[in-house]
Amino acid sequence: MNRVVLVGRLTRDPELRYGQSGTAVTKFTIACDRRSGDEADFIQIVTFKKTAEACAENLKKGRxxxxxGRWQTGRYESEGKTVYTNDCIADNVRFLDSSNQGNSGNRSNSSNSNDPFVDDGKPIDIKDEDLPF
Incomplete structure (x- = not known):
């Protein structure tokens, strides 16, 4: 079985291109921290069709x-040398933070945010009668 699940931050904005048949293809790289926390792996992600278009529209560096998806290896010739590739072909990409966060991943709330659940570091004022349980 070839299944891969990764969590990381984009190291650059996605690149959207269209193949000869008109199929959307997006490539981007994510940095995935290792368990030690001292190192990261930089993994190229490839998406197709609607997933590719959604990633190109919604993702930016730092998200x-x-x-x-699945792991895929490949190779091609470039200037007489064989180049080997390792990519994650993504079936599903979930956006884990909001699009208005800064590139560093820190929360940067704008004053015009309409999201009542944005964590601005202040305590939430909820009365017991407001809770549904």
């Missing part, structure tokens, strides 16, 4: 994503 946190979860990617589910």
């Amino acid at each position: 946190l994503v979860a990617v589910e």
Whole structure:
């Protein structure tokens, strides 16, 4: 079985292209921290069709994503040398943070945010009668 699940932050904005048949293809790289926390792996992600278009439209450098897909190796010739590739072909990409967060991943709330659940670091004022349980 070839299944991969990754969580990481984009190291650059996605690149959207269209193949000869008109199929959308997006490539981007995510940095996935290792358990030690001292190192990261930089993994190229490839998406197709509607997923590719959604990623190109919604993702920017610094966004946190979860990617589910399969690992694919390949090779091609370039200037007489064989180049080997390792990519994650994504079936599913989930956007794990809001699009208005900064590139560093820190929360940067704008004053015009309409999201009542944005964590601005202040305590939430909820009365017991407001709770549904």
